[in-house]
Amino acid sequence: MIRFFVDFDGTVTTEDVVDLVLDRFAAAEWKSVEKEWAEGKIGSRECLSRQVALVRAGREDMEKLLSEVRIDPYFQEFLRTASAFAIPVAIVSDGFDKVIHEILRRSVAPLLLEKLPVFCNRLEWNGERPTALFAGDGTCAHGCANCKPAVIDSLRKPGDFVLFAGDGLSDRFAAETADLTFAKDKLLGFCRERGLRHTEYKNFNDLIRWMRSGDFSLVQAGHAARV
Template identity: 30%
Template structure:
């Protein structure tokens, strides 16, 4: 049996808090909270909502924003050991994030290398921050507004017969969770899984995640 492949979210999963929300709360541009509520209620797409929130922030605050997000971010307990476990078990571990390159890459740097890291990109060249989305939805995606489209990335990377493990916490992980062989969830993703009748395993830290996956190895996912 082929090894499973892990697709792990970043904001609110690898880190304790959602870094985009932390930025918005700190710099508090008018109107950001209503956009956030629209994203969670699925009234606007993730792509459009994230892009709109960042256009509320002036590019002149680039250095302050980057310094703040890197200072406040905390890595969830057990993540380093989990990365080592995946490497020891020869399980591909991809970080697939709706977060932004200016904080995702620096915060992951000391833990890698990973099988791959996928995230969105910030452009500070204009008056306000523009977000680029290099990992867009493929033709099979039913959402067509993911931003960083996790189901499309999974379809691209998953080899025939391999099982997918999705680890996440929020609305950005929902479409991937619908298609995963094993969902390991916390916070808002648990609410959505229960609402839709999706099977999941709950976690609080990455020691939990390691135990869940270890128990499943050798067992059909």
Template identity: 25%
Template sequence: MGSVSPATLPALKTNPKFIFFTDFDGTITQQDSNDYMTDNLGFGPELRRKGNQDVLHGRRHFRDAFREMLDSISTPLDQCIDILRKNIDLDPGFKEFFHWAKENNMPIVVLSGGMEPIIRALLAHMLGEEEAKSLQIVSNQVAPRPGKSINDENGWQIVYHDDSGFGHDKSLEIRPYARLPAEERPVLFYAGDGVSDLSAAKETDLLFAKAGRVKDIAAGKLSVKEAASGRQ
């Protein structure tokens, strides 16, 4: 795989035969961290669900509804992270899978519509600092509001990864791998079953979805493996 620079496609650094792309919230974790913050620290589940319905029915872009959710949270970012550490659980099979993938030279790339500081903090808490550092994470960022620190009340805001309607079009990260010449291209896997995951999954060879969600994504005509946990 020498014709493509690992600096351009970091997951190729170890010349893997397989790459595992995965969503974070509700896939690596059992709960969605952004939903948890909105429901408990922001404007609550009713308005969050209304925003979700608006997105599903095409009345709003995901990025606008998601920003509104997060803007309703006034809690300083460091306090948000502390609360999430106590309330968000790792999928029971992920830690074992993480170590198996590492031993078998299968890079795991986290593609998330969430925010990197929160994701890294949760992974460090769940896997350990060094293990979390080894994971490539492609997601949105956090920035301070004018005149404030992210750890002030009403001090932080999301910074989207790109200009797409999702705020982070995950397929853009996978596509360069998918378009590699056949002799250089690893087998690509994807785990995730949210609305923002479908376009990303279409760039890969096999989609893993948690039990109960396969019917929701079958219309995408993808090769799908139903999994009860990260071990399957």
């Protein structure tokens, strides 16, 4: 079976919502923590727990900010197309449940959301202080908050062909485990550098076109021949 895994921040949404929240509600120090993570000095687990500790915002403040967030205009159509081809789609994110569910609830039809599992971290509030609760057990080699390749590998069945779509450095380990990655922005550079099997994309319309194209049938045929 072909399975699609999709990053959330900067992939489903047009901007990185975690960065947006930090920019609005965290002490400026969050940027130096981000730099340590981008340079590979710390994993996303340490990065996010230090950054969330710098946030001062109630749940309502955050929900208000989320109303400004836009998603890729083709994301719903992408879900419909994948469903028509019987390709399961899952979101795998190092972001937070309340944020992701709130944005999806506003932008995607309930029938499509029912079929869209979301694997991510959690946020809980104590007044103005949110706390991060991480999905992973903290044992992965990358120091992830929510280890994307571990999620993918836990759902992948023998013979599956795994597609992944993402945009950033938090997707690099997922791209290493996927059979084919749709990449843009920083993830595109990483896939090129590492020689990973990838296709450049701009938005979900490119993925819809790919599913409707011959390339897709070729993958399916090649896949069927292999299993």
